[in-house]
Amino acid sequence: MTKHYDIIVIGAGPAGMSASRTAAAQGARVLVLDEQSSPGGQIYRAIEKPHNQRRRELGSSYQDGVPLVHGFRQSELDYVNAASVWQLSADLEVGYSRDGIAQLVRADRIIVATGAQERPVPIPGWTKRGVMTVGAAQILLKESSVVASDAVFAGSGPLLYLAVHQYLELGVPVKAVLDLTPAKNYLGALPALFGARADFAKILEGWQWKRAIGAAGIPLLTGVDAVRISGEKSVESVDYRRRGEWQAITCDTAFLHLGVVPNINISMAAGCDCHWSHNQACWTVTVDDWFNSSVAGVSVAGDGVSIGGAAAAEAQGGIAALGALHALGRIDASERDRLAAAYRIRLRKEMGIRHFLDLLFRPADRLRVPREADTVVCRCEEVTAGQIRETLDLGCCGPNQLKSFSRTGMGPCQGRFCGHTVSELIGEASGLPISEVGYFRLRSPIKPLPLKELADLAHSSKE
Amino acid sequence: MFTKIGQTQEESVRVWFEGCEMTVGKGLSVAAALLGEGITHFRNTPVTAAERGPFCMMGVCFDCLLVIDGQANLQACMVEVSEGMCIERQCGAADPELDPALAATANRGETTP
Numbered sequence: 001m002t003k004h005y006d007i008i009v010i011g012a013g014p015a016g017m018s019a020s021r022t023a024a025a026q027g028a029r030v031l032v033l034d035e036q037s038s039p040g041g042q043i044y045r046a047i048e049k050p051h052n053q054r055r056r057e058l059g060s061s062y063q064d065g066v067p068l069v070h071g072f073r074q075s076e077l078d079y080v081n082a083a084s085v086w087q088l089s090a091d092l093e094v095g096y097s098r099d100g101i102a103q104l105v106r107a108d109r110i111i112v113a114t115g116a117q118e119r120p121v122p123i124p125g126w127t128k129r130g131v132m133t134v135g136a137a138q139i140l141l142k143e144s145s146v147v148a149s150d151a152v153f154a155g156s157g158p159l160l161y162l163a164v165h166q167y168l169e170l171g172v173p174v175k176a177v178l179d180l181t182p183a184k185n186y187l188g189a190l191p192a193l194f195g196a197r198a199d200f201a202k203i204l205e206g207w208q209w210k211r212a213i214g215a216a217g218i219p220l221l222t223g224v225d226a227v228r229i230s231g232e233k234s235v236e237s238v239d240y241r242r243r244g245e246w247q248a249i250t251c252d253t254a255f256l257h258l259g260v261v262p263n264i265n266i267s268m269a270a271g272c273d274c275h276w277s278h279n280q281a282c283w284t285v286t287v288d289d290w291f292n293s294s295v296a297g298v299s300v301a302g303d304g305v306s307i308g309g310a311a312a313a314e315a316q317g318g319i320a321a322l323g324a325l326h327a328l329g330r331i332d333a334s335e336r337d338r339l340a341a342a343y344r345i346r347l348r349k350e351m352g353i354r355h356f357l358d359l360l361f362r363p364a365d366r367l368r369v370p371r372e373a374d375t376v377v378c379r380c381e382e383v384t385a386g387q388i389r390e391t392l393d394l395g396c397c398g399p400n401q402l403k404s405f406s407r408t409g410m411g412p413c414q415g416r417f418c419g420h421t422v423s424e425l426i427g428e429a430s431g432l433p434i435s436e437v438g439y440f441r442l443r444s445p446i447k448p449l450p451l452k453e454l455a456d457l458a459h460s461s462k463e
Numbered sequence: 464m465f466t467k468i469g470q471t472q473e474e475s476v477r478v479w480f481e482g483c484e485m486t487v488g489k490g491l492s493v494a495a496a497l498l499g500e501g502i503t504h505f506r507n508t509p510v511t512a513a514e515r516g517p518f519c520m521m522g523v524c525f526d527c528l529l530v531i532d533g534q535a536n537l538q539a540c541m542v543e544v545s546e547g548m549c550i551e552r553q554c555g556a557a558d559p560e561l562d563p564a565l566a567a568t569a570n571r572g573e574t575t576p
Contacts, residue, residue: 035522042521117523129503129516136520144495145469170468233514252464382510412525
């Protein structure tokens, strides 16, 4: 017999914890499924470790997660950690696996809070071992206290400087920081600075990180417009172009970061409408004021919709839960609106700085759409930009046909690290707007699932 | 070069990587534990046999695939180390002989959708 809940929340990051807490507080039967071993998402990862709550170097915004996780733990709900969700069907059935056992659960409402993932950084050599994302560096630091000394950090955006600053505070030597923010973005983002004035403290903090890095004698090179990783089998150097000249920095570890993009695989596979955001240069889920998606009964909240950061995600999770509770008839419209008011104020405040950050840190076209023919686009199937362009020249007309022609996006990551690049490559070749080009058609299982687990599931459901 | 910082883990477990015994911190993911030991070569790709190691550390990229206790295709960043765990590199495609379910897939020429 399939278990039935009022609300299933997928993800236990800021949005998922906030949504599930809000729903449970109104007496709804809530199930939270999360892939990690403990709640917090990527931003507040490993926050329950007492050791981490004393770590000043992780920054004040990390500690914002403490009350949130605490409240989540106090809530009356079912929480399943280490659960890999491989299906969300349009009839609100969720399939997940834990410890090698697959299960199906149902609910009247689903809230997808799958958060963000690192944007692909398709530069020559980005698949070599020793190259990781800045997010990975953060996870290693928070979860395991594992750091890389003498690494090169290359990229753009707040997380890049936060991570380098954390290394600096810990006394971990950093070889160099290459800032890939396009020079023209500074001018372009200027008009949006007024809208971000309420968050001036955040901008100042970022500027202070940058200054501290420079003051510590770490080479911080701005105006870098191209990067490649050299080395036979693993990283031997990071090569960069600045003012038209190429230079090389010897190192064995490189951390890359061009911002984050919504983790859309579950939402898309469920059939939620998505559209391309020009400013954020990524696919975003189309939602209404209560974060309802185009699929009846499915809401999507947090960075899994579009990028807004942890505090915005927390507010969105609350709003989505209140919308769901109202749809379930557990609260009336006036109660819903009353409880949502504080979240909406918070969300509006958080979104003030967003437009400024989007414009300032929008990665250059050439970093999102590789120019070099031998740059790998699909990491799993090792398909290069050149091969994709050749395939498109043959008349291949869309991401799904590209799969059949070239296997791009057909590896185990299921397009998570090439989908955005592929949409943009096709947009460039065809001249079509990206929203019209579309994305890979995603299907369940959205995470690889051993056939044995699926077979056992069929067997157990007959019993 | 990856290293561990701070106080050493109070509790530890013994694991075997490619036949070598190592003591690693309890509660760590396999990926973090191996990186902490300076290991970055986790697998060779099925297409060009290129060497790969962890990339995203959050279960998205599938570049840290290992063979753990005989089961292939496991994401090292999503599996916690446990006492006596036997870890091997995954070279090329997963070996169907290790897993009958995989063998059935391989025989029909099917792949992940």
